[in-house]
Amino acid sequence: MNVVVPLLWIGITLAFYVAALRLYRRHRRWWTAPLLVTWLLCGLLLFLSRTPYPEYLRGAHWFVFLLGPATVAFALPVYRQRALIRHHGRTIAAGVVAGSLASLGSGWALAHLLHLPPEIEASLLPRSVTTPFALAVSERLGGIPELTASLTAATGLFGAAIGEGFLQWLPLRSKLAAGFGLGLRSVSCSFTSGAMLGMGAHGAGVARARERGDEAAAIAGLVMIFAGLLNVAGATLYVLARS
Known part of the structure; x- marks a missing residue:
């Protein structure tokens, strides 16, 4: 039984x-x-x-458990699109840092606005990175892994489901950004859509990015992994500084 x-x-x-x-x-x-x-x-x-x-x-x-090997498997499409990634390296790095700060900042602000307990706040902060990284960050911060897993799944599903439609209403001016907002099939669109989906919706966003092609999937996977590593490193430094 x-x-x-x-x-x-x-x-x-x-x-x-x-x-x-x-x-x-x-x-x-x-x-x-x-x-x-x-x-x-x-x-x-x-x-x-x-x-x-x-x-x-x-x-x-x-x-x-299988999310770990699945995350590692993203190395293959990233390697295949290494020329595109090398060309947009600085943009990717800036986007990952800005996206991570925005995610952590919004989570922190929401937790303090609602006066959430520390363990709930710790569970909320890493919601915007893929589950293996989110669980590691939550554990280091003293959060509740089960709650973090649920919040991470909800964030990914919400971002992948309505994020693209929401971006169409934004006043995007640059050709790179507008490519994603209008859903155009181009290299710029693939780069932008992949980056936005990987940063805002992690695993679910990568799945959606695959529908746009190999370029978008590679960028989404790379952004998702880098954001996860950045959050784990930040959580580790925070714990060390607090102890």
Whole structure:
């Protein structure tokens, strides 16, 4: 029984994802994104069956474990697009730093505005980096890993689902930025869209960037990894300075 239940939840999650993927291929809308549909279906089933999240995680933790190798695998498309990345190196670095500061700053401001407890604040801060990095940062800051995982998933799904549509309403002036806002198929669009999706929606954003081509996927993967490393390094320095 101890083995059957975790395996059952793994099978259910995979079945939900396959069904959601088929739905998305037929109806490509932001609300049919496979990760979003799977997340909602799993949450609804847990609620209706009154299953505690730790019990579900006993089986589903393998999905979290596999995020590590999956993140490392992004090195291949990054290597293939190394010429493009080398050309935009300074822009990528500036964007990663600015995006990380904006993410951490907004999380800190929200936590203090709502007077959240320290452990909730620590769980909220790393929400904008991919799950393996977010869990490492949360643990170092004294956060709640389960809450961090949920917030990270929600951030990725939200960013990938509506972020692109939201950017169309911004007064983008530069050709590079406007390329992404208008959805044009160009190198500039691939660079900008990949960077925005990788920074704002991490893993879910990379999945969306893959639909735009190899260039966008490579940039999104690189930005996501660099943002994660920067956040882990920052959290480590913060803990060392506080101790």
